[in-house]
Each structure stands twice: as C-alpha cells, then as structure tokens.
Amino acid sequence: MTTLHPDHDHEQEGEIEIRHHFDDELDEIRRGLVQMGSLVVENTRRAGEVAVENRLDLVDAVRDGDQPVNALYRILEKRTFEILALQQPVASDLRFLIAATRILYETERSGDLAVNIANRVAAQNGFPQLAEIQSLLGRLVTESTKIFTSAVEAIANLDPEIGINAEESDDVVDDITERFFGTVHAHSAEIGLESAVELSHVGRFLERIADHGVNISQNVTYVMTGTFPDEDSDHLPE
Amino acid sequence: MVNDMDEVTNTNVGLAPDAADIDLDEMIAPTGDEADDANPVIIDVEDLNVFYGDFHAVKNVSLPVRQNEITALIGPSGCGKSTVLRCFNRMNDLIETARVEGKVEYHGVDLYSKKVDPVEVRRHVGMVFQKPNPFPKSIYDNIAFGPKIAGYKDNMDDLVEETLHRAALWEEVKDKLNESAYALSGGQQQRLCIARAIATSPDVLLMDEPASALDPIATLRIEELMYELKKDYSIVIVTHNMQQAARVSDRTAFFSIEVGDGGQRTGRLVEFDHTTTIFTNPHEQETEDYITGRFG
Numbered sequence: 086m087t088t089l090h091p092d093h094d095h096e097q098e099g100e101i102e103i104r105h106h107f108d109d110e111l112d113e114i115r116r117g118l119v120q121m122g123s124l125v126v127e128n129t130r131r132a133g134e135v136a137v138e139n140r141l142d143l144v145d146a147v148r149d150g151d152q153p154v155n156a157l158y159r160i161l162e163k164r165t166f167e168i169l170a171l172q173q174p175v176a177s178d179l180r181f182l183i184a185a186t187r188i189l190y191e192t193e194r195s196g197d198l199a200v201n202i203a204n205r206v207a208a209q210n211g212f213p214q215l216a217e218i219q220s221l222l223g224r225l226v227t228e229s230t231k232i233f234t235s236a237v238e239a240i241a242n243l244d245p246e247i248g249i250n251a252e253e254s255d256d257v258v259d260d261i262t263e264r265f266f267g268t269v270h271a272h273s274a275e276i277g278l279e280s281a282v283e284l285s286h287v288g289r290f291l292e293r294i295a296d297h298g299v300n301i302s303q304n305v306t307y308v309m310t311g312t313f314p315d316e317d318s319d320h321l322p323e
Numbered sequence: 324m325v326n327d328m329d330e331v332t333n334t335n336v337g338l339a340p341d342a343a344d345i346d347l348d349e350m351i352a353p354t355g356d357e358a359d360d361a362n363p364v365i366i367d368v369e370d371l372n373v374f375y376g377d378f379h380a381v382k383n384v385s386l387p388v389r390q391n392e393i394t395a396l397i398g399p400s401g402c403g404k405s406t407v408l409r410c411f412n413r414m415n416d417l418i419e420t421a422r423v424e425g426k427v428e429y430h431g432v433d434l435y436s437k438k439v440d441p442v443e444v445r446r447h448v449g450m451v452f453q454k455p456n457p458f459p460k461s462i463y464d465n466i467a468f469g470p471k472i473a474g475y476k477d478n479m480d481d482l483v484e485e486t487l488h489r490a491a492l493w494e495e496v497k498d499k500l501n502e503s504a505y506a507l508s509g510g511q512q513q514r515l516c517i518a519r520a521i522a523t524s525p526d527v528l529l530m531d532e533p534a535s536a537l538d539p540i541a542t543l544r545i546e547e548l549m550y551e552l553k554k555d556y557s558i559v560i561v562t563h564n565m566q567q568a569a570r571v572s573d574r575t576a577f578f579s580i581e582v583g584d585g586g587q588r589t590g591r592l593v594e595f596d597h598t599t600t601i602f603t604n605p606h607e608q609e610t611e612d613y614i615t616g617r618f619g
Contacts, residue, residue, distance in 0.1 A: 103543045170602045171569040
C-alpha cells in the first residue's frame with residue numbers, strides 16, 4: 086500500500102507509532118481521491134459510448150454516475166478542511182492536503198464534463214453517424230480517459246513521474262482535438278450546423294477532462310517533490 | 324446509492340489493489356458536528372460552582388463527558404479548567420477551603436453525596452498530572468502498588484505486563500522492570516504514570532496538562548496513546564496547548580475569565596461543542612478570538 090509515510094524505520098520495535106492515527110486520516114483522503122477519480126474514469130468512458138455510438142440508453146446512467154462523485158467531493162472536502170484545522174500539518178502533509186483540495190476540484194469538474202457530454206448527445210437525440218468523425222471522437226475518448234486514468238494512478242501510487250510526463254501525453258489529445266474540430270467543420274454542411282456545434286462542444290469537454298487529469302498528476306508531483314513539473318515556466322492550470 | 328457505488332467501483336480501472344477499497348458506508352457516515360450524540364454520558368455536570376473560601380473560582384458550568392471520547396478543557400490561565408477537572412474525582416476535597424455546589428454525577432451517582440467515599444471515586448476516575456510523578460520504586464512496583472492496596476488477587480505479573488502493554492511502554496521496559504522508575508525518560512515516566520492510573524481499572528482518566536513537561540516527540544507519543552486508550556476509557560484533558568486539544572479531542576470546552584465589579588476573577592464556560600466545530604466554526608466570538616490568538 087502506498088501511503089505518504091509508508092514506514093517508521095527510525096522507531097524502535099514495539100514503540101508507539103507517532104501520529105499513526107493522523108497518517109490513517111491522510112490515507113483515507115488519498116483513497117477517497119482515488120475512488121472519486123475511478124468513478125470519473127468510468128463515467129467518462131460511459132459518456133464516450135453515449136457520444137460515439139449514440140447510446141442514448143446510457144444517458145441516465147451517466148447522470149446518476151456523477152452523484153457519488155459529488156457526494157465524495159463534499160465529504161472529502163469537509164474532511165480535508167477539518168484535518169487542516171485540527172492537525173497543524175506541515176511539509177509533505179501540508180502539501181498533500183493543499184493538493185487534495187485542488188485535486189478534488191479538478192475531479193469534480195471532470196465528472197460534470199462527462200455529464201455535459203451525455204446531455205449534449207441527449208439534447209440532439211443522437212449525432213449523425215459519420216465514420217471519420219466517430220473514429221476521431223473514439224480516439225479522443227480513449228486518450229482523454231487514458232490521461233485521467235494515469236492521474237488516478239498517480240494518486241494511488243503517489244507517483245511523481247506521471248505528472249512530469251503529463252504534458253507530452255496531453256499534446257496527443259490536443260492534436261486529436263484540433264483534427265476533430267477540422268473534420269467536424271469540414272462536414273458541417275452534411276451533418277448540419279447544430280450538430281457540428283454540439284459535437285465541437287463534446288470534443289472540447291473531452292479535451293478539458295484530459296487537462297484536468299494533467300493538473301491532477303502535476304499536483305501529485307508537487308506533493309512528492311515540493312515543486313510543480315513546469316515550475317520554471319508556468320505551473321498555473323490552464 | 325451505496326450499492327450503485329459498489330457496482331461502479333468494482334469495475335475498476337486497473338489500479339493498485341488498495342485503490343478502491345475504501346468503505347463507502349464509513350466515508351458517508353456523518354462525522355464531527357453531524358454525528359449523533361450516541362455515546363452515553365458518563366460524567367454529567369450541571370450548574371457547577373466552586374469556591375475557595377470567599378473566592379468564587381468557577382461559576383455555572385454545565386457539560387456532559389461522554390464515554391470513549393476525549394473531552395478537552397481549554398482556556399487562559401486562571402479560567403478554572405483545572406478546578407473543574409478536579410471536581411470529577413473530588414481532588415478539591417484535599418483543599419480545606421474548597422466548596423463545590425451543583426451537580427456532578429458519575430453514571431447517575433452524585434459524586435458529592437455524603438455516602439460516596441472519595442477514595443472509591445478515585446479508583447474509578449484516575450488522574451495523571453502535569454509533571455511525571457512516579458513513586459520512588461521499581462517500574463514493576465509502580466504498577467503493582469495500586470492493585471495490591473485494592474486487594475488484587477490474580478496474577479500480578481500478568482496484570483503488570485498487560486497494563487504496560489496498554490500504555491505502550493512494555494517493549495521499552497520489559498527487560499528492566501526491577502529498575503527504578505526514575506531511570507526512565509520524562510516521556511516514559513509519564514506513560515508509566517498513565518499505566519499506574521489504569522492498573523486499578525478505572526473507566527475515566529483525568530489528565531491535567533499531561534504533556535506540558537515533555538518534548539514534542541514524547542508529547543505526540545502521549546497523544547497517540549490517548550487515542551488508543553479512548554477505546555477502553557473516557558478521557559478528560561486539561562491543556563494550555565490548544566493545538567493539542569485540536570489534535571486529540573472529540574469535544575472541547577472553552578473557559579474564560581469574568582472580572583467582577585470588585586475585580587474578582589471567576590472562570591466560566593464560554594462554549595462546549597464538537598472539537599471540529601470549535602476549531603472550524605465556533606459559535607461564540609470569544610472562542611473565535613481565543614483560538615485564533617486574538618486574545619488570551
């Protein structure tokens with residue numbers, strides 16, 4: 086199990102473990118973030134199916150799937166706030182809790198975006214099925230979900246490397262998004278302007294989910310190293 | 324909703340095995356100020372007033388101490404928090420001029436009833452003081468002393484070992500039980516005093532500034548020990564260190580001083596609530612000012 090303070094090697098055997106209970110509280114937050122992120126990954130995949138395959142039957146499942154994400158958001162935010170108030174965290178503990186509040190926000194927003202995708206498809210009663218568009222949209226779903234999954238793995242394993250390499254993976258998503266916009270635009274007469282606009286929104290939502298994933302991974306890097314991967318340039322979320 | 328969440332969680336995303344094993348029921352269960360007051364009241368205080376001669380030390384204090392919780396009493400020097408603590412096992416009886424009015428009930432029994440033997444009270448309500456004060460005896464005898472006087476008949480070695488385990492001290496002292504308690508470090512001496520207090524099987528532990536004479540690491544060890552002990556005991560702690568109250572306690576009582584017309588300084592209870600509430604959103608401005616360091 087990966088925790089912020091995995092061992093207490095400096096303590097003698099049998100001695101009372103200092104701040105063991107505090108460590109448990111921090112790890113509960115970490116596991117909660119992983120759980121929340123996992124739910125968002127699942128819901129993004131489901132929303133992707135709705136968009137790519139016009140699975141209108143899954144729209145309600147996507148909407149319902151966001152409720153536990155919101156519930157966890159409220160619980161974890163409250164717990165984080167309480168720990169900050171009561172435990173006087175410093176150093177890595179403080180960085181973890183501050184990062185947790187940011188990760189909570191990024192994850193919750195991503196959950197909302199998955200719901201937005203399903204809602205856009207539902208409002209159009211499905212999109213015109215065009216192989217070229219579907220293919221690019223499918224790739225966008227795959228790549229964005231991959232980035233978000235990596236972000237959840239970064240939290241699960243407290244792995245700083247994922248955040249360091251996250252921008253490169255995001256470039257792939259940005260490329261596909263640009264090609265997707267171009268393709269939708271090229272076929273706009275064929276599929277109708279309204280569908281073209283809505284499809285573009287869906288593409289943008291998926292690209293945003295990937296961005297949130299990048300921010301999450303970079304926050305984990307911050308927790309583990311004390312700096313953001315791109316601190317020298319511009320670490321502010323886009 | 325929980326069932327749905329279990330379903331979703333089970334279709335995991337290939338994460339580490341521990342990634343999604345969190346107990347959602349537990350996560351969603353209310354905490355802090357939302358939690359119900361399920362733990363029974365073990366010491367009930369109502370309208371407590373304490374006098375030392377003509378001096379009105381504490382006035383009109385009402386608060387319940389709940390089972391298996393840590394209740395912290397905080398406030399500036401002279402606010403009466405130690406005085407209140409000492410009412411819980413009749414330690415004020417030792418001061419000739421002290422007079423206690425109001426209700427202090429332990430399991431529904433009036434602690435100040437004439438029928439109640441204060442020595443018996445202290446067997447049920449143990450106490451640990453600011454300065455570690457082990458007897459000038461061996462580690463073993465420090466633990467065995469109380470039970471012997473109380474007529475303990477079973478295997479004393481077993482009791483000593485079990486008690487030291489509970490106080491998280493056994494591993495550190497098991498090879499030197501016959502050495503003087505004074506040979507231990509300050510933090511170990513204080514844990515020995517906690518062990519001595521629980522050796523006679525009380526169900527309440529009163530702690531008066533138990534860590535203020537210790538270094539930060541020894542302090543954190545005492546706090547972790549308190550967290551373990553509350554599974555079996557109810558604890559009331561007086562502390563000057565409000566961060567300590569924040570770290571360890573479930574509920575916090577904030578006391579302040581009221582200055583009378585004649586300049587008489589009387590302690591009073593300003594606010595009593597869940598510790599999370601006191602330290603995140605206290606109801607009284609006076610509490611807010613004290614915990615944020617604006618006065619006191």
